[in-house]
Amino acid sequence: MSEIIKFDNVEVEFTRGSERFTAVGGVSLSIEKGEFFGIVGASGAGKSTLVRTINLLQRPTSGRVLVDGRDVTALKGRELSALRLKIGMIFQHFNLIRNATVFDNVAFALEASSTPRAQIAPRVVDLLRLVGLEDKIRLYPGSLSGGQKQRVAIARALANKPEILLCDEATSALDPDNTAEVVEALKRIKESYPITVVFITHQEQVARSLFDRIAVMDKGRVVEVGYAYDIFAHPKSQPARDLVARAADYELPREVLEREKDLFLLTFKEEHAYDAVISEVARRFGTDLSIIAGKIDYIRHKPLGVLLVSLRTVSERKRQEVLAYIRERACITEYKGASNA
């Protein structure tokens, strides 16, 4: 694989009044051709600002952004236009032209690339068929559901067969059904043609089902990059742990939380590995790991076991030994109850 996007020490500063504020501080990162690349992180971490430097909706203050090996940060006019034709983008709030029909919204992107008039209509129909909306062609955005609006936006973003699709919280304003609908559409598109997707989200479920690799951002910096599976299995940075913890947001009854003080979340990469660990702890240390809750998730088709256990040991020394033993075999994090408690 070759890299299609490369951030080289990218920095974005804003001036607010007399203050200077660093929204993105020295990010270096490569995104491979054809991958589904996720960016996660808390609100205000600089995710949107970073992604917007790729199509120069935001010009970096310093550093370079390379697209297909070419520095794009100085592009202007016609060249900037040409770059943007190769990069589709969808947004949290869809940003369709309200007073234009679904047809005209998609046709707009084709007019942007000076597509001959005769080719526009059939191409629009094709694109709308791709997102399953060919019957809505004459409607205005106002009469569509959120999921349908986003699919129109996807059709518009794909109109000029871009190599890159940028998605800024494209499913964050949608309910679970509409989110699933958009996620399915993106998956289908990804299978049918080789596009690189850069996707910002807060939604752990979306990250889990879409991303090949993930970059975790915090306060303008990338604090962790890795395969989605590894990040879910073993999150190293705090924002990544927060994201994963959201997945383990078991709704435990109050009595259980009060009775079980020493709760831990164990993450196993192999499906059955926890059998061995649980029984081995009992045999070796003569103590029980009682299972409170658990499940096996599939991240891009690979199983990941997550287990919430309670540790009932008598002495602190033994407790430390047990934890050390487990730590060698699985990822373990203390569980502090539901994240909103």
Add this chain to the structure above:
Amino acid sequence: MLEQTLRILRNELWKAFYETAVMMGISFALSLVLGLLLGFALYLTETGAFFKNRALNSIASGIVNFIRSIPFIILVVFTLPLTFYLVGTKIGPVAASVPMTIAATVFLARLVEGGLKEVDDGVIEAALATGARSLLIVRKVLLREAAPSIARAVTVVFINLIGCSAMAGMVGGGGIGNLAVQYGYYRYETGVMVFTIVVLVVIVQISQHLGDYVASKFTH
């Protein structure tokens, strides 16, 4: 009394209508084109994504503010030399349409600029992200999204022009306003004054309804 009123109206009304129609027709048509152009110019020279030009913007904006701060009746007098230069006379409906055009153009320009500023930034950003050039965005995004507020702005300006036409009439333009003043005020023909008021009210009501209708047709 009533007979007197009817006689005056029969003799004077069509001429007055004609003069008002000339004033309104010329100034509305010209200010529509010039006001839209100036409004877009004000917006586009101010906005970073398009043709940002601070110098040009401040000059245009300064001129607009200057004209807007002159009361219309004074503008009529102030522009008399220009009027004479342009149309060769200082009286009559054609002459009156010069200051009317100027006032309506800057008024419409400001309203159009305001309408454009209300277009959702996100929609403009999405349009920029497709790679569209500025002129395409102006035609297919800005014009469409601002169309309802532009229609409402045009209505406001048209109704405002009716008021101006009456004032211009008093200082030599003729028209319905002049009729009301000449007979209703100087000759105590209250009937004529009431009649002209009724006519103006009807015109304003119809224009407002028409404007609202057009604006609603542009809204989706």
